Amino acid sequence: MKARPLRTAVIGSYPFPGWLEFASVHLDQFGPADLEELLDDAVGAAVKNQLDAGLDVITDGEQTRLDFNLSFYGHLTGISEEPESVRRFGPPGHDQRGKHTVTGKIEAPQGLGTVRDFERLKRIAPPGTALKVSVPGPFTLSGRLIPNESYPDRYALTEALVPIVRRELESLVQAGCQEICVDEPSMSCYAHREDPRRFVDIFRRTTETVRGRCRLSTHLCFGNYKGRAVAPRRYAPMFPAFLDLPVDEMHFEMASREFAELDLIKPVAERMDVAVGVIDVKNYYIETPDDVAGRVRDCLRFAPAERLSLAPDCGLSQTARWAAKRKLRSLVDGVKIVRRELGVE
Numbered sequence: 001m002k003a004r005p006l007r008t009a010v011i012g013s014y015p016f017p018g019w020l021e022f023a024s025v026h027l028d029q030f031g032p033a034d035l036e037e038l039l040d041d042a043v044g045a046a047v048k049n050q051l052d053a054g055l056d057v058i059t060d061g062e063q064t065r066l067d068f069n070l071s072f073y074g075h076l077t078g079i080s081e082e083p084e085s086v087r088r089f090g091p092p093g094h095d096q097r098g099k100h101t102v103t104g105k106i107e108a109p110q111g112l113g114t115v116r117d118f119e120r121l122k123r124i125a126p127p128g129t130a131l132k133v134s135v136p137g138p139f140t141l142s143g144r145l146i147p148n149e150s151y152p153d154r155y156a157l158t159e160a161l162v163p164i165v166r167r168e169l170e171s172l173v174q175a176g177c178q179e180i181c182v183d184e185p186s187m188s189c190y191a192h193r194e195d196p197r198r199f200v201d202i203f204r205r206t207t208e209t210v211r212g213r214c215r216l217s218t219h220l221c222f223g224n225y226k227g228r229a230v231a232p233r234r235y236a237p238m239f240p241a242f243l244d245l246p247v248d249e250m251h252f253e254m255a256s257r258e259f260a261e262l263d264l265i266k267p268v269a270e271r272m273d274v275a276v277g278v279i280d281v282k283n284y285y286i287e288t289p290d291d292v293a294g295r296v297r298d299c300l301r302f303a304p305a306e307r308l309s310l311a312p313d314c315g316l317s318q319t320a321r322w323a324a325k326r327k328l329r330s331l332v333d334g335v336k337i338v339r340r341e342l343g344v345e
Contacts, residue, residue, distance in 0.1 A: 010059055064117050
Protein backbone atom coordinates (compact mmCIF):
# COMPACT_ATOMS: atom_id res chain seq x y z
CA MET A 1 0.00 0.00 0.00
CA LYS A 2 3.01 2.29 0.30
CA ALA A 3 6.53 2.52 -1.06
CA ARG A 4 8.50 1.39 2.00
CA PRO A 5 8.12 0.20 5.61
CA LEU A 6 8.28 2.86 8.33
CA ARG A 7 7.64 5.69 5.89
CA THR A 8 8.25 9.23 7.18
CA ALA A 9 6.03 12.18 6.31
CA VAL A 10 4.50 15.40 7.57
CA ILE A 11 0.78 16.07 7.97
CA GLY A 12 0.53 19.17 5.80
CA SER A 13 1.42 22.56 7.24
CA TYR A 14 4.89 23.93 7.94
CA PRO A 15 5.82 27.19 9.72
CA PHE A 16 5.89 30.35 7.64
CA PRO A 17 9.21 32.18 7.27
CA GLY A 18 9.14 35.45 9.21
CA TRP A 19 9.04 37.49 5.99
CA LEU A 20 5.94 35.62 4.84
CA GLU A 21 4.19 36.34 8.13
CA PHE A 22 5.00 40.02 7.61
CA ALA A 23 3.92 39.99 3.97
CA SER A 24 0.61 38.28 4.77
CA VAL A 25 -0.62 41.41 6.56
CA HIS A 26 0.60 43.75 3.81
CA LEU A 27 -0.70 41.93 0.74
CA ASP A 28 -2.22 45.10 -0.70
CA GLN A 29 1.31 46.41 -1.30
CA PHE A 30 2.18 43.56 -3.68
CA GLY A 31 1.35 43.14 -7.34
CA PRO A 32 0.20 39.78 -8.79
CA ALA A 33 3.69 38.92 -10.04
CA ASP A 34 5.17 39.85 -6.66
CA LEU A 35 2.75 37.52 -4.90
CA GLU A 36 3.54 34.61 -7.21
CA GLU A 37 7.25 35.08 -6.60
CA LEU A 38 6.65 35.35 -2.86
CA LEU A 39 4.66 32.09 -2.79
CA ASP A 40 7.22 30.28 -4.95
CA ASP A 41 9.96 31.33 -2.55
CA ALA A 42 7.97 30.25 0.51
CA VAL A 43 7.13 26.84 -0.94
CA GLY A 44 10.73 26.44 -2.05
CA ALA A 45 11.93 27.09 1.51
CA ALA A 46 9.44 24.60 2.98
CA VAL A 47 10.38 21.97 0.40
CA LYS A 48 14.09 22.43 1.09
CA ASN A 49 13.63 22.06 4.85
CA GLN A 50 11.68 18.82 4.39
CA LEU A 51 14.14 17.38 1.89
CA ASP A 52 17.08 18.37 4.10
CA ALA A 53 15.44 16.42 6.93
CA GLY A 54 15.23 13.38 4.67
CA LEU A 55 11.46 12.81 4.68
CA ASP A 56 10.01 10.18 2.36
CA VAL A 57 6.91 12.26 1.57
CA ILE A 58 6.65 16.05 1.53
CA THR A 59 4.00 18.74 1.08
CA ASP A 60 4.14 22.40 0.05
CA GLY A 61 3.97 23.28 3.75
CA GLU A 62 0.60 24.91 3.00
CA GLN A 63 2.50 28.16 2.53
CA THR A 64 -0.30 29.55 0.36
CA ARG A 65 -2.88 29.19 3.14
CA LEU A 66 -3.45 31.44 6.13
CA ASP A 67 -4.00 28.27 8.16
CA PHE A 68 -4.69 24.64 7.28
CA ASN A 69 -8.27 25.63 6.39
CA LEU A 70 -8.82 29.40 6.71
CA SER A 71 -7.91 30.34 3.15
CA PHE A 72 -10.54 27.98 1.76
CA TYR A 73 -13.34 30.28 2.85
CA GLY A 74 -12.04 32.86 0.41
CA HIS A 75 -12.98 30.48 -2.42
CA LEU A 76 -16.58 30.08 -1.23
CA THR A 77 -19.45 32.25 -2.40
CA GLY A 78 -22.58 32.77 -0.35
CA ILE A 79 -20.74 33.69 2.84
CA SER A 80 -19.66 36.97 4.41
CA GLU A 81 -16.12 38.07 5.11
CA GLU A 82 -14.76 37.02 8.47
CA PRO A 83 -15.87 39.52 11.16
CA GLU A 84 -13.60 41.22 13.65
CA SER A 85 -12.64 39.03 16.58
CA VAL A 86 -14.83 39.48 19.66
CA ARG A 87 -11.73 39.20 21.85
CA ARG A 88 -8.40 40.71 20.89
CA PHE A 89 -6.42 40.65 24.12
CA GLY A 90 -5.33 38.09 26.65
CA PRO A 91 -4.09 34.56 25.96
CA PRO A 92 -4.65 33.55 22.34
CA GLY A 93 -7.42 31.01 21.91
CA HIS A 94 -10.08 29.51 19.72
CA ASP A 95 -12.63 32.11 20.84
CA GLN A 96 -10.63 34.76 18.97
CA ARG A 97 -11.49 33.19 15.63
CA GLY A 98 -14.45 34.67 13.81
CA LYS A 99 -17.19 32.75 12.00
CA HIS A 100 -18.67 33.56 8.60
CA THR A 101 -22.33 34.43 8.17
CA VAL A 102 -24.02 32.52 5.35
CA THR A 103 -25.62 34.99 2.94
CA GLY A 104 -26.72 32.75 0.06
CA LYS A 105 -26.12 29.40 -1.60
CA ILE A 106 -22.73 28.00 -0.65
CA GLU A 107 -20.68 27.29 -3.77
CA ALA A 108 -17.07 27.27 -4.99
CA PRO A 109 -17.32 28.11 -8.70
CA GLN A 110 -13.54 28.20 -9.16
CA GLY A 111 -12.74 25.30 -6.84
CA LEU A 112 -10.78 25.58 -3.61
CA GLY A 113 -7.36 26.37 -5.03
CA THR A 114 -5.54 23.14 -4.19
CA VAL A 115 -4.87 22.18 -7.81
CA ARG A 116 -2.91 25.38 -8.34
CA ASP A 117 -1.01 24.66 -5.12
CA PHE A 118 -0.22 21.14 -6.32
CA GLU A 119 0.99 22.39 -9.69
CA ARG A 120 3.32 24.82 -7.92
CA LEU A 121 4.66 22.05 -5.68
CA LYS A 122 5.29 19.79 -8.69
CA ARG A 123 7.21 22.58 -10.39
CA ILE A 124 9.38 23.34 -7.37
CA ALA A 125 10.06 19.89 -5.91
CA PRO A 126 12.80 17.74 -7.50
CA PRO A 127 11.57 15.14 -10.00
CA GLY A 128 10.66 11.83 -8.38
CA THR A 129 9.82 13.35 -4.99
CA ALA A 130 6.77 11.82 -3.31
CA LEU A 131 4.21 14.61 -2.87
CA LYS A 132 1.09 14.87 -0.74
CA VAL A 133 -1.72 17.43 -0.69
CA SER A 134 -3.97 17.96 2.33
CA VAL A 135 -7.58 19.13 1.99
CA PRO A 136 -9.89 19.86 4.94
CA GLY A 137 -13.00 17.72 4.94
CA PRO A 138 -16.54 19.13 4.81
CA PHE A 139 -17.38 18.62 8.47
CA THR A 140 -14.27 20.47 9.58
CA LEU A 141 -14.88 23.27 7.05
CA SER A 142 -18.47 23.68 8.28
CA GLY A 143 -17.24 24.66 11.74
CA ARG A 144 -16.50 28.27 10.77
CA LEU A 145 -19.93 28.89 9.23
CA ILE A 146 -23.00 30.13 11.11
CA PRO A 147 -26.23 28.18 10.37
CA ASN A 148 -29.27 30.05 9.02
CA GLU A 149 -32.76 29.24 7.71
CA SER A 150 -31.39 27.60 4.57
CA TYR A 151 -28.72 25.67 6.47
CA PRO A 152 -30.26 25.17 9.91
CA ASP A 153 -27.40 23.25 11.58
CA ARG A 154 -23.83 22.14 11.13
CA TYR A 155 -24.83 18.98 9.33
CA ALA A 156 -26.80 20.95 6.75
CA LEU A 157 -23.74 23.11 6.17
CA THR A 158 -21.62 19.99 5.89
CA GLU A 159 -23.91 18.54 3.24
CA ALA A 160 -23.52 21.73 1.18
CA LEU A 161 -19.75 21.32 1.37
CA VAL A 162 -19.59 17.60 0.55
CA PRO A 163 -19.90 18.02 -3.25
CA ILE A 164 -17.52 20.99 -3.19
CA VAL A 165 -14.77 19.01 -1.45
CA ARG A 166 -15.51 15.94 -3.58
CA ARG A 167 -15.01 17.94 -6.79
CA GLU A 168 -11.76 19.33 -5.41
CA LEU A 169 -10.46 15.83 -4.72
CA GLU A 170 -11.47 14.75 -8.23
CA SER A 171 -9.64 17.75 -9.72
CA LEU A 172 -6.48 16.90 -7.77
CA VAL A 173 -6.51 13.33 -9.03
CA GLN A 174 -7.07 14.54 -12.59
CA ALA A 175 -4.07 16.85 -12.15
CA GLY A 176 -1.92 13.84 -11.27
CA CYS A 177 -1.89 14.03 -7.48
CA GLN A 178 -1.17 10.52 -6.19
CA GLU A 179 -1.53 11.14 -2.46
CA ILE A 180 -4.28 13.14 -0.74
CA CYS A 181 -4.98 13.57 2.97
CA VAL A 182 -8.51 14.61 3.90
CA ASP A 183 -8.12 16.39 7.25
CA GLU A 184 -11.10 15.91 9.55
CA PRO A 185 -9.93 16.95 13.04
CA SER A 186 -13.45 18.13 13.89
CA MET A 187 -14.64 14.55 13.59
CA SER A 188 -12.18 13.36 16.22
CA CYS A 189 -12.84 16.42 18.38
CA TYR A 190 -16.60 15.87 18.52
CA ALA A 191 -16.98 12.10 18.21
CA HIS A 192 -17.56 11.98 21.97
CA ARG A 193 -20.92 13.72 21.52
CA GLU A 194 -21.94 12.83 17.94
CA ASP A 195 -22.71 9.60 16.10
CA PRO A 196 -19.36 8.42 14.64
CA ARG A 197 -21.22 6.28 12.08
CA ARG A 198 -22.65 9.49 10.65
CA PHE A 199 -19.13 10.85 10.31
CA VAL A 200 -18.04 7.73 8.44
CA ASP A 201 -20.97 8.12 6.03
CA ILE A 202 -20.07 11.77 5.37
CA PHE A 203 -16.45 10.85 4.73
CA ARG A 204 -17.40 7.97 2.44
CA ARG A 205 -19.64 10.13 0.27
CA THR A 206 -16.99 12.87 0.11
CA THR A 207 -14.25 10.56 -1.13
CA GLU A 208 -16.16 7.88 -3.05
CA THR A 209 -15.18 9.11 -6.53
CA VAL A 210 -11.42 9.14 -5.83
CA ARG A 211 -11.17 5.97 -3.75
CA GLY A 212 -8.72 3.63 -5.45
CA ARG A 213 -7.46 6.38 -7.77
CA CYS A 214 -4.91 7.81 -5.31
CA ARG A 215 -3.42 7.02 -1.94
CA LEU A 216 -6.09 8.41 0.38
CA SER A 217 -5.50 9.16 4.04
CA THR A 218 -7.07 11.11 6.86
CA HIS A 219 -5.61 13.04 9.78
CA LEU A 220 -7.51 12.88 13.08
CA CYS A 221 -6.37 15.08 15.95
CA PHE A 222 -7.79 17.27 18.72
CA GLY A 223 -6.91 20.76 17.52
CA ASN A 224 -3.65 22.70 17.45
CA TYR A 225 -4.50 26.40 17.09
CA LYS A 226 -1.82 28.24 19.07
CA GLY A 227 -0.73 24.81 20.31
CA ARG A 228 -4.01 24.22 22.14
CA ALA A 229 -6.47 21.36 21.87
CA VAL A 230 -10.21 21.95 21.68
CA ALA A 231 -11.77 18.66 22.79
CA PRO A 232 -11.44 15.65 25.10
CA ARG A 233 -8.35 13.98 23.70
CA ARG A 234 -9.66 10.42 23.40
CA TYR A 235 -9.98 8.30 20.28
CA ALA A 236 -12.08 5.58 21.92
CA PRO A 237 -15.46 7.24 21.09
CA MET A 238 -14.63 6.97 17.38
CA PHE A 239 -14.24 3.21 17.43
CA PRO A 240 -15.16 0.67 16.20
CA ALA A 241 -17.11 2.87 13.72
CA PHE A 242 -13.99 4.52 12.25
CA LEU A 243 -12.56 1.15 11.26
CA ASP A 244 -14.92 1.49 8.30
CA LEU A 245 -13.39 4.74 7.05
CA PRO A 246 -12.56 4.19 3.36
CA VAL A 247 -8.91 5.25 3.50
CA ASP A 248 -5.52 3.72 2.83
CA GLU A 249 -4.00 5.32 5.93
CA MET A 250 -5.28 6.79 9.19
CA HIS A 251 -3.13 9.18 11.23
CA PHE A 252 -3.26 9.58 15.02
CA GLU A 253 -1.96 12.26 17.40
CA MET A 254 0.00 10.26 19.96
CA ALA A 255 3.19 12.00 21.14
CA SER A 256 1.47 14.89 22.93
CA ARG A 257 -0.78 12.38 24.68
CA GLU A 258 2.11 10.26 25.98
CA PHE A 259 0.98 7.50 23.61
CA ALA A 260 -2.29 6.87 25.41
CA GLU A 261 -4.51 4.43 23.48
CA LEU A 262 -1.56 3.26 21.39
CA ASP A 263 -3.10 -0.22 21.33
CA LEU A 264 -5.86 1.27 19.16
CA ILE A 265 -3.56 1.14 16.18
CA LYS A 266 -3.67 -2.67 16.21
CA PRO A 267 -7.21 -3.10 14.81
CA VAL A 268 -6.59 -0.18 12.46
CA ALA A 269 -3.44 -1.81 11.06
CA GLU A 270 -5.42 -4.96 10.37
CA ARG A 271 -7.48 -3.00 7.82
CA MET A 272 -5.22 -0.20 6.53
CA ASP A 273 -1.90 1.55 7.05
CA VAL A 274 -1.57 3.52 10.25
CA ALA A 275 0.45 6.71 10.72
CA VAL A 276 1.50 7.57 14.25
CA GLY A 277 2.50 10.98 15.53
CA VAL A 278 5.84 10.41 17.28
CA ILE A 279 6.84 14.11 17.36
CA ASP A 280 5.04 16.46 19.77
CA VAL A 281 4.41 19.72 17.90
CA LYS A 282 2.98 21.35 21.04
CA ASN A 283 6.20 20.93 23.02
CA TYR A 284 9.52 22.72 22.54
CA TYR A 285 11.43 19.74 23.84
CA ILE A 286 13.39 18.55 20.82
CA GLU A 287 13.08 14.80 20.63
CA THR A 288 16.35 12.93 20.10
CA PRO A 289 16.72 10.19 17.49
CA ASP A 290 16.85 7.68 20.34
CA ASP A 291 13.55 9.06 21.69
CA VAL A 292 11.97 8.54 18.29
CA ALA A 293 13.46 5.08 17.87
CA GLY A 294 12.00 3.99 21.21
CA ARG A 295 8.58 5.29 20.21
CA VAL A 296 8.73 3.48 16.88
CA ARG A 297 9.60 0.24 18.65
CA ASP A 298 6.55 0.72 20.88
CA CYS A 299 4.38 1.16 17.79
CA LEU A 300 5.78 -2.03 16.30
CA ARG A 301 4.25 -3.97 19.20
CA PHE A 302 0.85 -3.23 17.63
CA ALA A 303 1.48 -2.71 13.91
CA PRO A 304 3.90 -4.36 11.46
CA ALA A 305 6.56 -2.21 9.81
CA GLU A 306 4.98 -2.55 6.37
CA ARG A 307 1.76 -1.02 7.72
CA LEU A 308 3.38 1.74 9.78
CA SER A 309 4.18 5.37 8.92
CA LEU A 310 5.70 7.96 11.25
CA ALA A 311 4.99 11.68 11.38
CA PRO A 312 4.57 14.65 13.71
CA ASP A 313 1.33 14.76 15.71
CA CYS A 314 -0.19 17.55 13.62
CA GLY A 315 0.82 20.14 11.08
CA LEU A 316 3.85 22.18 12.10
CA SER A 317 2.41 25.64 11.39
CA GLN A 318 2.16 26.51 15.07
CA THR A 319 5.77 25.49 15.79
CA ALA A 320 8.75 27.80 15.41
CA ARG A 321 10.69 27.04 12.26
CA TRP A 322 13.99 26.37 14.03
CA ALA A 323 12.28 23.75 16.18
CA ALA A 324 10.39 22.23 13.26
CA LYS A 325 13.66 21.67 11.38
CA ARG A 326 15.29 19.90 14.32
CA LYS A 327 12.23 17.83 15.13
CA LEU A 328 11.94 16.57 11.55
CA ARG A 329 15.62 15.67 11.48
CA SER A 330 15.20 13.65 14.67
CA LEU A 331 12.11 11.97 13.22
CA VAL A 332 14.02 10.74 10.20
CA ASP A 333 17.18 9.78 12.10
CA GLY A 334 15.20 7.89 14.75
CA VAL A 335 13.27 5.93 12.13
CA LYS A 336 16.54 5.08 10.38
CA ILE A 337 17.80 3.49 13.60
CA VAL A 338 14.84 1.12 13.66
CA ARG A 339 15.01 0.43 9.93
CA ARG A 340 18.62 -0.71 10.38
CA GLU A 341 17.59 -2.92 13.28
CA LEU A 342 14.92 -4.53 11.10
CA GLY A 343 17.15 -4.76 8.05
CA VAL A 344 14.88 -2.60 5.92
CA GLU A 345 17.02 0.55 5.61
